[in-house]
Amino acid sequence: MASRSAGIVTGLTTAALVTIGVLAHQASDSVPAGLDRTHATTSPAPGAAKAPRDRRHPEALPAMSGQGERVVYSVDDDRVWLVGPGNRVRRTFEVTPSTVDPAPGAYTVTSRSNRITGSDGIPVEHVVRFTGAQGVAIGFSAAVDGSTAAPDPDRPTGGIRESRADGDAMWKFATIGRQVVVVP
Structure with missing residues (x-):
């Protein structure tokens, strides 16, 4: 048994x-x-093509980018959205990416600097930092001289460059604690 x-x-x-x-x-x-x-934390090879999500509406807020007031940054589209109350886009603009991309995810603005020298040696203003990777701080900034040239691909940098006008808008909107959502 x-x-x-x-x-x-x-x-x-x-x-x-x-x-x-x-x-x-x-x-x-x-x-x-x-x-x-897994998501690579470095930018694609120089000259690699990047297709917007919707070729007819490249400025459309990406789906699945969260809710509420926030900054949305698309690594693939090199575009930022400042999203206000009611999930309404207040402003959207193209940026010049850094050589080190942040991983997709939700972050918050952790520090800001009015004027400093960027990791690439260029004087920048309205720096809004939200994460770090590969030993560099990652954030949005505008070159004081207004340039938005692509960074040296052989040097790790974290500055996502905006025009001065877009940098002013980011500075006013993205205060300490503001959510930043990074999407592919």
Whole structure:
């Protein structure tokens, strides 16, 4: 009788393991494309093409970019949205990316500087920092001379460059604690 009970338990255990294996396989097949991949934290190779989400409406706020007042930054589109109450876009503009991209996710503005020298040696104003990667602080800034030239691809920099007018708007909007959402 004891060996019969042991056989039943072994059979049930085997059946349970098979069921778990089947369910695990089904679950892994249902993971949406891209969720199982890690995001590179560096910019694409110089000259790599970047396609906007919607070629007819490149200024449209990306879906799944959060709710409430926030800054949204699209790494792939090199575009920023300042989103106010009611999920209304107050301003959107293109930026020149740094050589180090922040990973997609939600951050908050952690520090600000009115005028400093950027990690690339260029005097900048209205610096709004929200994260760091590869040993550099990442944030938005405007060059005092108004330039938005692409940074040296061989030097890690974290300054996402805006025009001076866009930098002024960011400075007024993105105070300490303001949410910054980074999307691919």
